[in-house]
Amino acid sequence: MAIQRGGPSTGLPTKTEQADLLQAMYGRNGEAPVPVVAPRTPADCFDAALEAARIALTYRTPVFLLSDGYLANGSEPWRIPATDELPDLRVEFAAGPNHTLPDGTEVFWPYKRDPQTLARPWAVPGTPGLEHRIGGIEKQDGTGNISYDPANHDFMVRTRQAKIDNIAVPDLAVDDPDHARTLVLGWGSTYGPITAAVRRLRKTGTPIAQAHLRHINPFPRNLADILTRYDKVVVPEMNLGQLATLLRARYLVDAHSYNQVNGMPFKAEQLATALKEAIDA
Structure with missing residues (x-):
């Protein structure tokens, strides 16, 4: 955290x-x-x-x-x-062998992954028969033995990426009652001032859409479709444009950064002015 x-x-x-x-x-x-x-x-x-x-x-x-x-x-x-x-966060720990060798021997493979989540099994330390290696050296898929095999390393790197890419996260919701052409996309604590700024603009008859990311890795699966709906995407951040950089690299969109790095949160009036200028530009 x-x-x-x-x-x-x-x-x-x-x-x-x-x-x-x-x-x-x-x-x-x-x-x-x-x-x-x-x-x-x-x-x-x-x-x-x-x-x-x-x-x-x-x-x-x-x-x-x-x-x-x-x-x-x-x-x-x-x-x-x-x-x-509250959600049920209980975990089912490994209780015995999970793999059968060609000769019929049943063994515990610590790197035998769940086909849906690609998660490895968890064994409580000290469980008889479930002992396995831990540590930072690359492991062989399945067995968990130390491996320097190039093909195995390539597979493990891609598997780790695939596990994160396939995490199930909710779709991103968009607040767009007026079918706007400009989207303001935020993350984190900018939600409050962005929401206040959007309300100010709508009261003056200025259409603007708003969305706010909770999941940044992986992004929601519908984010690409959302970004393509709008002529302009404005990303207010208290940095020099880090989320905007990720969006440009991933989705090839011309995300417009509005940045502040003075240690202070945005103000609603400040953001409303900046968003109106972006809409009118």
């Missing part, structure tokens, strides 16, 4: 920023993708954390939960959910 603040290093420890997105996306050795989830309000932090836990447990992967200083220092009314309203 990252509570983003003005950086780098200690930077502005009590101020807000959204400058860790690219680090969360790519800040590891080699091709090792990780899911990224971003809450949009103080209350949404609870649901986003549950979603991150669901992904982590279902797909057996670390997950980045990207909050920021604006959310961490904020508050809003929130109804404590009843326990029966």
